[in-house]
Amino acid sequence: MFLASAALMISILLSGVYASGVVSPYWDSPNDENSLRLSKGDSKVVQFELQNMVGDNDATFKLSLQSSQDVAQFTEPQEAYLVEAGTSVPVPIKISVPSSAQIGDTYRVTFTAQEAKTTAPGQFALGSAFETSFNVLIGEKLAVPQKKAEVLGSKQIIIAVIIILLIIALAIWIKRRKQ
Amino acid sequence: MERKKSVFVTTIFLILFALLMMPPVSAGIVDWINQVKAGITGRATSQTVTFNLTIANTAPNITYITMNATVSPTENTNTLIIVNFTAWDPDGISNLDTKGGKVNFTKTGEALRQNSSSCLQTATWGTYYANYTCTMYMWYFDTSGTWNVTALVNDSSNGVAQNQTVTFTYNQLSAFVTHPAALTWASLSPGTTNQTSNNDPLVLNNTGNKNITSGNVQINATNLKGETDNTKAIWAGNMSVAILTGSSAECNENTNQSAAFSPGVFTNATNGTLMVGNHSVANVGNRNLYLCIRTIGSELTSQSYSTTSEGAWTIKIL
Numbered sequence: 001m002f003l004a005s006a007a008l009m010i011s012i013l014l015s016g017v018y019a020s021g022v023v024s025p026y027w028d029s030p031n032d033e034n035s036l037r038l039s040k041g042d043s044k045v046v047q048f049e050l051q052n053m054v055g056d057n058d059a060t061f062k063l064s065l066q067s068s069q070d071v072a073q074f075t076e077p078q079e080a081y082l083v084e085a086g087t088s089v090p091v092p093i094k095i096s097v098p099s100s101a102q103i104g105d106t107y108r109v110t111f112t113a114q115e116a117k118t119t120a121p122g123q124f125a126l127g128s129a130f131e132t133s134f135n136v137l138i139g140e141k142l143a144v145p146q147k148k149a150e151v152l153g154s155k156q157i158i159i160a161v162i163i164i165l166l167i168i169a170l171a172i173w174i175k176r177r178k179q
Numbered sequence: 180m181e182r183k184k185s186v187f188v189t190t191i192f193l194i195l196f197a198l199l200m201m202p203p204v205s206a207g208i209v210d211w212i213n214q215v216k217a218g219i220t221g222r223a224t225s226q227t228v229t230f231n232l233t234i235a236n237t238a239p240n241i242t243y244i245t246m247n248a249t250v251s252p253t254e255n256t257n258t259l260i261i262v263n264f265t266a267w268d269p270d271g272i273s274n275l276d277t278k279g280g281k282v283n284f285t286k287t288g289e290a291l292r293q294n295s296s297s298c299l300q301t302a303t304w305g306t307y308y309a310n311y312t313c314t315m316y317m318w319y320f321d322t323s324g325t326w327n328v329t330a331l332v333n334d335s336s337n338g339v340a341q342n343q344t345v346t347f348t349y350n351q352l353s354a355f356v357t358h359p360a361a362l363t364w365a366s367l368s369p370g371t372t373n374q375t376s377n378n379d380p381l382v383l384n385n386t387g388n389k390n391i392t393s394g395n396v397q398i399n400a401t402n403l404k405g406e407t408d409n410t411k412a413i414w415a416g417n418m419s420v421a422i423l424t425g426s427s428a429e430c431n432e433n434t435n436q437s438a439a440f441s442p443g444v445f446t447n448a449t450n451g452t453l454m455v456g457n458h459s460v461a462n463v464g465n466r467n468l469y470l471c472i473r474t475i476g477s478e479l480t481s482q483s484y485s486t487t488s489e490g491a492w493t494i495k496i497l
Contacts (some may be wrong), residue, residue, distance in 0.1 A: 019255060019355065019356035019386055020354065022384060023252065023350050024351050027351040044308075049251055052254075053254040054255050054356050055356075106291040118491075119485065119490065119491055121483075121487050122483045124403070124486050125490075126492045128355065128495070129353075129495035130497075131495060
């Protein structure tokens with residue numbers, strides 16, 4: 001509540017401790033170490049997470065996505081995301097790279113979460129917001145690794161040779177015995 | 180004659196095969212031969228023969244590690260991480276230390292994260308294999324990125340197995356908490372200027388692991404309208420924020436240290452950062468914000484002024 005008149009005290013009452021957060025699976029970092037790497041035509045679902053771990057108040061967030069050529073879309077869009085106190089809520093996002101993309105292209109994705117704070121009469125409400133961005137880098141399609149042929153160990157080879165020789169020796173012995 | 184030969188060859192192969200199948204044991208064979216030699220000298224036909232067998236210890240091996248490839252930090256606290264690994268000991272599982280497993284996490288530029296008593300042998304299978312389960316914790320302020328995992332286990336002869344083939348990604352968390360729960364101004368009168376709060380700062384603690392650099396702590400202030408007469412307001416444009424105080428620094432835009440709000444627009448707290456750190460340590464991982472009401476309109480009347488009409492203020496980190 002904010003009161004003003006001659007010689008009156010003014011106070012801004014913030015209702016309790018406010019805390020929340022957003023986990024992102026990709027983010028800006030030197031040398032694009034933590035960027036998402038995809039090939040043209042690829043798509044991938046990545047998961048953000050809303051957290052409300054401190055305090056006793058539930059929090060409601062409104063989310064928005066901005067991306068070059070709209071490559072990023074919410075897979076389950078909602079008007080608002082309720083995060084109960086002490087919990088977290090996953091937010092899946094699908095990244096779809098157009099087939100017209102070129103190797104070396106970069107798409108920028110920005111995820112914003114803003115707390116939708118309700119204000120009771122006479123209160124001063126203070127909410128939180130988070131903005132996080134990352135790059136989607138377009139590269140060559142990774143070749144599917146060929147399954148390596150199994151290589152026998154030296155001990156296994158020796159055993160195999162011995163068994164073969166034994167079989168041959170037994171066969172000779174049996175043959176000569178018959179003669 | 181030929182038949183005898185083939186029997187001989189087969190016998191030789193069977194002996195070789197039996198030798199190859201024998202476990203790797205070294206024994207005092209030469210001693211034994213010498214003693215047999217002594218036996219055919221004609222002295223004693225029977226005597227007690229002592230075999231001195233030394234079975235060499237073979238170090239165990241960690242053959243498999245499982246854990247989540249991606250771990251998300253938890254706001255303002257630590258996150259439990261379970262690491263399971265399988266150890267193989269050719270000398271048998273009884274040779275493995277049931278409480279001797281260890282796991283640590285490393286990252287360039289970061290201190291070693293380890294828990295020396297974090298692993299327990301949880302299962303054994305077959306003659307040579309044992310499973311270990313390790314509990315580790317990562318804090319909210321631990322750096323995001325790729326962390327290397329090292330799993331170790333000892334055997335009873337101090338043989339050590341070590342496996343460093345696994346990594347995990349620690350995600351990035353943007354988070355903060357604010358306090359105190361109330362900001363107050365004392366003895367304000369209409370028409371006065373440069374009024375500072377008497378119980379600020381408004382403190383932001385970084386409860387995640389993302390460094391918020393200068394220009395990326397922003398506030399969207401709304402007008403505080405009268406609840407009885409909403410034509411009167413404490414206008415957002417008449418308020419400012421700064422990371423400094425003293426001599427009303429938070430009120431003085433000319434010093435380039437404070438920023439006046441514009442309603443509906445995110446204004447960055449000049450030079451305001453919010454870096455990662457353990458905010459329970461003094462002056463680490465926090466940011467103080469000082470607020471000023473530059474002008475109390477002379478037209479203001481005694482009533483409640485609040486954010487009810489225009490919505491909450493918002494602090495945003497990027």
